Structures are given as C-alpha cells and as structure tokens.
Amino acid sequence: MIVLKNIIVIAVILCVTSCAFLSSGYANEYNQFVPENENFELKDKKGGQLLPQLDTVNIYRLTEVYYDGDRLYPSENILKTEHTKRMLQESKTYMKFYPNGRCLSFSIASKDSLGNEKFLTNNSLNPNSGYYSKDYYYSNSSNSFLEESFVYGEGSGMYLIFKYSISIDGEIIKKISGKNESIYKKEILPKTWKEYPVDW
Numbered sequence: 001m002i003v004l005k006n007i008i009v010i011a012v013i014l015c016v017t018s019c020a021f022l023s024s025g026y027a028n029e030y031n032q033f034v035p036e037n038e039n040f041e042l043k044d045k046k047g048g049q050l051l052p053q054l055d056t057v058n059i060y061r062l063t064e065v066y067y068d069g070d071r072l073y074p075s076e077n078i079l080k081t082e083h084t085k086r087m088l089q090e091s092k093t094y095m096k097f098y099p100n101g102r103c104l105s106f107s108i109a110s111k112d113s114l115g116n117e118k119f120l121t122n123n124s125l126n127p128n129s130g131y132y133s134k135d136y137y138y139s140n141s142s143n144s145f146l147e148e149s150f151v152y153g154e155g156s157g158m159y160l161i162f163k164y165s166i167s168i169d170g171e172i173i174k175k176i177s178g179k180n181e182s183i184y185k186k187e188i189l190p191k192t193w194k195e196y197p198v199d200w
Contacts, residue, residue: 025157035150035157042101042136042148042161051139053170054097059120060173060184062093068179092118095173095184096125097137098198103147105133122193127200134200143168147175 025036050056065073091107098104104127112118123129139145144165151160165174175182 038150040136040148040150040159042138042146044101045138047140048101048138049140050099050101051142051145051166051170053168054145054166054173055170055186056097056099058189059125059187060095060097061187062095062182063185064183066181066183092120094120094124100198101136101138102198102200103135103137105135105149120187122190125189125193126196127198128196137164 063074064071090110092110093107094105096104096106104125106124108120108124109118127134133149135147135149137145137147144163146161146163148159148161151157163176165176166172171186173184175184
C-alpha cells in the first residue's frame with residue numbers, strides 16, 4: 001500500500017512539474033510558436049551582475065560544436081547525421097547580448113540561392129526582420145552565466161536554462177549542455193551599423 005501511495009505521489013509531482021514547463025500560446029507571422037504568457041525565470045531576477053568581459057556592443061558567432069569530446073563542427077568526417085550536417089553547414093549562428101540582461105539568438109543562411117557565401121548584415125541584427133529567439137541571461141559569477149530560452153513545440157513549448165562559461169578577455173563563450181559543448185567567438189561589428197532598440 002505504501003508503495004502504491006509513493007507511486008501516486010511521484011506521478012502527481014511529475015504531472016505538476018511538466019505542466020509548469022509547458023505553455024499555451026499562438027503561432028506568429030513567421031509560423032513560430034510564441035508563449036501566451038511569458039514566464040521566464042531569469043527575467044528581472046534579483047542579485048545578478050553584468051559580466052564586464054561580456055561584450056554587449058559586438059556579437060558572438062558559433063565556431064565549433066563538440067559532442068562527448070568529438071568535434072562535430074567544422075569537421076565533416078565526424079558529423080553524426082545528415083540533419084546535423086545540414087544544420088551546421090547551411091547556416092551561421094550568432095548570439096547578441098544587451099546590457100539589460102537580454103540576448104538574441106539567430107541564424108542566417110551560409111549561402112544564397114546561387115551558392116554564393118552570405119555574410120552578416122546590419123539588417124540581420126534587426127529582431128523584427130525574421131524569427132529570433134529572444135532570451136534572458138543572468139550571472140552572479142565572474143566567469144559564467146545562465147541563459148534561458150523558450151523552446152518551441154507543436155502547440156506548446158518549454159523554458160530551458162543553459163550554462164555558459166566566458167574567457168577572462170571575453171573573446172570566447174562556451175555553452176555546456178550535458179555532453180554537448182558549443183563554442184562562440186566574438187566578432188567586431190562595423191561602428192556605422194545601426195543599433196536596433198530592444199523592446200521585448
């Protein structure tokens with residue numbers, strides 16, 4: 001009888017916890033799921049600090065991806081699946097951080113329809129020019145921070161928190177998620193580029 005009660009209690013806890021992570025919402029003009037009532041844990045969290053070495057003027061680009069110590073990208077020979085290969089080789093992924101604890105994650109195609117290499121442009125940084133993940137970050141450390149992202153699904157989604165470390169000079173940030181490790185390197189943006197307002 002005690003075992004049955006324990007099973008019921010565990011099932012109820014799992015159900016409540018799962019429901020807390022799921023969110024109802026709607027599909028936006030880019031056919032991406034948007035949570036109806038945002039519930040970011042890191043948004044406006046108290047006790048945080050702005051890492052002085054984290055560059056909030058320029059941008060960070062994904063340059064390497066590892067899984068369990070094996071380099072998935074840019075080495076073609078170790079890529080595990082065709083989907084992973086296409087995802088990493090057909091797009092360039094970036095992160096842009098802001099002083100108010102918000103960050104923008106987005107990708108652009110590596111090549112245009114004619115096969116010519118595409119580059120980051122001023123308009124690439126405009127959150128209104130396409131779908132971007134508009135996330136929050138938080139730190140109470142001198143060399144690491146957390147980023148919270150809403151991950152979209154069919155009819156629902158969930159909030160995930162990822163851990164990052166940052167080099168002393170702020171040139172490299174490293175995302176650590178289980179056996180996955182993604183390395184981003186800072187790229188300097190032209191000073192003439194327009195800065196778009198952050199209004200989310």
